[in-house]
Amino acid sequence: MDVFWASPIGIITLAALASFASRALGTALSGRIAAHSPVIEWITAVTYALMAGLVARMIVLPIGALAHTPDWMRLGAAATGLAVFFLSRKNIGLSVFAGSLTLVVLVAW
Amino acid sequence: MYATARAAFWGGVFEAAHVPMLIMGASFIGFGSMIKNMDWSLGDAIYSTLSTWALPGQIAMAEMAAEGAPLMAIVLAVFFINARLLPMVASLLPQVRREGIPAWGYYLGAMLIAATSWVGTMRRLPDLAPDQRFSFMVGYGLLLYTGSPLFTAAGYLLAGHVPEAVALGLVYLNPLYFMVLFLVDLRSRTKVMALIFGTVLGPLTYLFFPDWSLITTGLIGGTVAWLVGRRSTIGETP
Numbered sequence: 001m002d003v004f005w006a007s008p009i010g011i012i013t014l015a016a017l018a019s020f021a022s023r024a025l026g027t028a029l030s031g032r033i034a035a036h037s038p039v040i041e042w043i044t045a046v047t048y049a050l051m052a053g054l055v056a057r058m059i060v061l062p063i064g065a066l067a068h069t070p071d072w073m074r075l076g077a078a079a080t081g082l083a084v085f086f087l088s089r090k091n092i093g094l095s096v097f098a099g100s101l102t103l104v105v106l107v108a109w
Numbered sequence: 110m111y112a113t114a115r116a117a118f119w120g121g122v123f124e125a126a127h128v129p130m131l132i133m134g135a136s137f138i139g140f141g142s143m144i145k146n147m148d149w150s151l152g153d154a155i156y157s158t159l160s161t162w163a164l165p166g167q168i169a170m171a172e173m174a175a176e177g178a179p180l181m182a183i184v185l186a187v188f189f190i191n192a193r194l195l196p197m198v199a200s201l202l203p204q205v206r207r208e209g210i211p212a213w214g215y216y217l218g219a220m221l222i223a224a225t226s227w228v229g230t231m232r233r234l235p236d237l238a239p240d241q242r243f244s245f246m247v248g249y250g251l252l253l254y255t256g257s258p259l260f261t262a263a264g265y266l267l268a269g270h271v272p273e274a275v276a277l278g279l280v281y282l283n284p285l286y287f288m289v290l291f292l293v294d295l296r297s298r299t300k301v302m303a304l305i306f307g308t309v310l311g312p313l314t315y316l317f318f319p320d321w322s323l324i325t326t327g328l329i330g331g332t333v334a335w336l337v338g339r340r341s342t343i344g345e346t347p
């Protein structure tokens with residue numbers, strides 16, 4: 001059994017169940033929970049910190065193929081994405097495209 | 110706004126078929142490339158997209174599995190990240206209720222609620238007649254849901270057939286996407302602090318205890334930000 005849960009299919013299944021739990025609970029509680037209750041605000045704060053931590057780690061200490069690229073290229077691409085984001089009045093699509101393209105150009109150079 | 114519920118369904122489909130589809134498509138392309146990069150199968154990538162359909166949790170799952178984090182840490186991280194779906198579902202569903210839909214219909218409908226479809230449906234609700242809202246939500250969510258496995262597969266297949274520089278650019282789409290996505294709404298001081306604490310704690314804790322790095326980052330960074338945010342809010346009210 002342990003072998004199954006440690007396989008890709010097992011991990012994906014558990015992750016899917018962990019995600020559906022919130023949707024199911026949300027459906028059961030619908031209309032009975034305030035959108036700005038302290039618990040919801042705490043969950044939001046934990047999510048923001050967790051995702052920021054994940055993103056920072058993926059940029060600074062990546063794993064897999066990205067780990068073989070020099071730090072300055074990934075940081076340069078992220079900085080370009082950020083700059084375009086604020087210059088374009090928070091255009092998500094444009095800034096993600098610009099950041100990704102920067103990395104492609106730097107690596108291919 | 111629409112003549113019938115059926116027209117509202119198609120209205121949802123067409124409204125989702127523009128920018129929302131493009132942005133979500135690009136991020137699922139990034140997810141597909143990422144799964145290819147960690148040598149899981151195409152089937153795994155599509156299965157994850159169809160069964161979870163909430164990208165931040167999927168990315169965390171893949172990243173943590175690739176670095177060999179314990180199963181319990183992965184499940185906890187995904188649970189916390191996707192727990193934001195609970196308030197989204199609980200706030201949207203009461204507004205789209207109508208006669209004739211069985212309870213299981215809402216549980217199924219909840220599967221179509223994720224960040225993009227929630228924002229897209231919520232802002233249209235005032236324009237829609239009450240009996241058209243559920244149809245609009247399903248049309249909007251269903252287009253994005255059915256499109257995402259196609260984008261996931263495209264990303265997976267592309268990553269194996271494009272020059273290495275382009276493949277790296279595809280894998281890099283997701284950190285970039287979530288970096289800017291969380292910067293869109295910075296009005297809340299708690300969120301800003303959570304982002305700063307997380308950015309510092311994430312790489313730092315990873316150096317010392319990689320297995321539980323994300324859970325610690327989220328719980329400590331998030332809780333401190335929440336406590337400080339609450340204190341300052343309470344201080345401001347007379």
